[in-house]
Amino acid sequence: MDLRAPVARYLPWFQVRSKYLPITVHHLMGHTAGIIRGTELAPHGLYDSWALRETQSSVPPGQYWHYSSLGYKILGFLLERLTGKPLKEVIQYRILTPLSMTNTHPVITFETRKRAAIGYCSLYDDRPEHPSHYLVPAM
Numbered sequence: 001m002d003l004r005a006p007v008a009r010y011l012p013w014f015q016v017r018s019k020y021l022p023i024t025v026h027h028l029m030g031h032t033a034g035i036i037r038g039t040e041l042a043p044h045g046l047y048d049s050w051a052l053r054e055t056q057s058s059v060p061p062g063q064y065w066h067y068s069s070l071g072y073k074i075l076g077f078l079l080e081r082l083t084g085k086p087l088k089e090v091i092q093y094r095i096l097t098p099l100s101m102t103n104t105h106p107v108i109t110f111e112t113r114k115r116a117a118i119g120y121c122s123l124y125d126d127r128p129e130h131p132s133h134y135l136v137p138a139m
Helices: 025-029 046-054 069-083 087-096
Strands: 120-122 135-137
Touching: 025 069, 046 069, 069 087
Parallel strands: none
Antiparallel strands: 120 135
């Protein structure tokens, strides 16, 4: 895989309206593609990835950093396309297994969630945090 190649070389359906140079794999990896975060309407991300063709890029790729979980979902589709395997298998066999990470899982399921650490957040999500606010388990 050429990190400087346009994403569309590997995912021909990937399209963003833009007057700038194409978005590359490197741009997605560095959160500098200039794309939106996504709507998170579906956990899989294919809908949001496809819907990018209805958006207009307002900045050149590579110029600004903006976190994009959608960009990483697109990278997942790219890895699935290149390897012919589901992303969870790619993560398991190329990262977790070689590092002997036996208590780490490539996806969150109902079963793995039972063993996950519990995070906490402020009871109030509609105002700034304050030491007097109670903490509750996060979603």
